[in-house]
Amino acid sequence: xxxxxxxxxxxxxTDNLATIKTNGSNIQESMLDLATQYPEVKQHLFDESGALxxxxxxxIGDEDIKALQNENTPVEDNTEISIIPAIxxxxx
Amino acid sequence: xxxxxxxxALEEMQKHAEATYPNECCGxxxxxxxxxxxxxxxxEVTNSKEGDQRRRFEVSPLDYLKAExxxxxxxxxxxxxxxxxxxxxxxxxxxxxxxxxxxxxxxIISVMKGKAEVTKSWQLDDAGKFEEEEIL
Numbered sequence: 001x002x003x004x005x006x007x008x009x010x011x012x013x014t015d016n017l018a019t020i021k022t023n024g025s026n027i028q029e030s031m032l033d034l035a036t037q038y039p040e041v042k043q044h045l046f047d048e049s050g051a052l053x054x055x056x057x058x059x060i061g062d063e064d065i066k067a068l069q070n071e072n073t074p075v076e077d078n079t080e081i082s083i084i085p086a087i088x089x090x091x092x
Numbered sequence: 093x094x095x096x097x098x099x100x101a102l103e104e105m106q107k108h109a110e111a112t113y114p115n116e117c118c119g120x121x122x123x124x125x126x127x128x129x130x131x132x133x134x135x136e137v138t139n140s141k142e143g144d145q146r147r148r149f150e151v152s153p154l155d156y157l158k159a160e161x162x163x164x165x166x167x168x169x170x171x172x173x174x175x176x177x178x179x180x181x182x183x184x185x186x187x188x189x190x191x192x193x194x195x196x197x198x199x200i201i202s203v204m205k206g207k208a209e210v211t212k213s214w215q216l217d218d219a220g221k222f223e224e225e226e227i228l
Contacts, residue, residue: 007156007160007193008171008196009194059153062154087193088150089148089175089185089191090141090185091178091187092147092148092186092187
């Protein structure tokens with residue numbers, strides 16, 4: 001069980017909830033549980049192969065899961081997972 | 093979608109766009125969502141793009157986290173992102189579209205010869221295309 005903090009742009013797919021409690025012992029299971037609870041959010045998080053989208057970053061507290069054990073990073077009851085959309089753009 | 097931008101927030105975005113010229117600037121804005129989106133606060137953020145910042149901007153994940161936390165702190169909603177297009181029109185590029193997320197307003201400031209000239213706002217529609225928002 002962990003808590004996932006939903007970024008503002010995706011809250012319209014989670015009934016406007018900012019925090020969702022999820023089941024799972026690691027990041028992968030927690031994210032999949034989120035997608036099961038709110039199927040509309042799934043396409044914004046996972047690609048067709050089921051992998052996390054390139055434009056989505058996952059943090060635990062202030063730490064990127066890439067610096068931990070990626071999707072296999074274990075979570076506990078009080079773990080706060082943040083979903084962060086990549087923000088970029090420009091003329092070209 | 094229609095937007096109302098508080099004069100001081102608009103001024104802050106435009107001044108930021110001029111100050112970073114010829115590079116692109118970026119920042120977030122906050123306010124209240126509704127039938128009309130009211131933008132009350134603009135806050136600049138570091139363009140963390142490595143390399144040529146005259147054509148690109150990027151916000152670091154940690155700065156994004158801080159922006160969400162700041163919205164909570166001030167009791168407002170994170171409504172979108174602004175950035176500048178130096179020597180280009182205030183129209184989203186292919187690159188802007190590729191990286192865009194739903195819900196957010198994307199304010200683009202066209203800066204010509206160092207002066208902020210045109211400010212427009214855009215939002216993704218349900219088909220994933222940018223639609224211009226009316227700035228009241």
